[in-house]
Amino acid sequence: MSKTLSVAIITRNEGANLGRTLASVSWADEIVVVDSGSTDDTEPIARKAGAKFFDEEWKGFAGQKNSVLAKCSSDWILSLDADEEIGPELAAEIRSILERDTERAVFLLPRRNHFLGRWIKHGGYYPDRKLRLFPRGSCLFDQSVVHETMRQVGKNLLEEKDLRGDILHHCYPTLEDYIEHMNRYSSLGAEQAIAAKKISSGVVAFKMNVLLNPLATFLYNYIFRLGFLDGREGFLLHCYHSTYISWKYAKAWDRARRTSDQ
Secondary structure, three states, rough: OOOOOEEEEEOOOOOOHHHHHHHHHHOEEEEEEOOOOOOOHHHHHHHHHHOOOEEEEOHHHHHHHHHHHHHHHHHHHHEOOOOOEEEEEHHHHHHHHHHHHOOOOEEEEEEEEEEOOOEEEOOOOOOOOOOEEEEEEEEEOOOOOOOOEEOOOOOOEEEEEEOOOEEEEEEEOOOOHHHHHHHHHHHHHHHHHOOOOOOOHHHHHHHHHHHHHOOOHHHHHHOOOOHHHHHHHHHHHHHHHHHHHHHHHHHHHHHHHHHHHO
């Protein structure tokens, strides 16, 4: 007997993306959306697609994603972001897994990132595998301020397997979107760095974090991991990702400085 599948999605003002995402998983048994105060047409889009819709106060990325996982009732869960969609090959693979009702594993899904109108293929951005498909109750998100990671829970860990088909990530249609995103995430990353005590008031450590670390990241991803093969879009992606790293540590230093002055 085939197993059932729930799709878990969190949203906030994702009306521009959500219809595409929901259409790609319309074959799932259940779609659960946990929103956090959207003011656009996110809710009517979700309800029209038959999704179970909940509006909750923002609890952070990990808290919000764990909340939607807890509301899923199917045998298996597929966790998606609202700007992602499931490609046809991946959809067929997932259906095949559900038909094998003896399958006990968690699955890493390759993600293809669409940046400024170009699919990024190099520089460490592909296959960009993410643990997203798993039996219900076997996985949760780590409680991180940003860059939350899914992990298995319990003592009897399941085998991790790779799938071939892609998650299609429609992440940044404009450069303004990307820069705004990096600015917001660098602020969250600064909080995380302070909490983990990964900052230092020393001049050498400050320069390492704010200048040399971002420069080394750019050279590694753009040159040695062939990011330059992705053209101008690849250059901008790696340039501003390195800027994000610099901003993160500079903001952490600035916040620590202002706290110590109080």
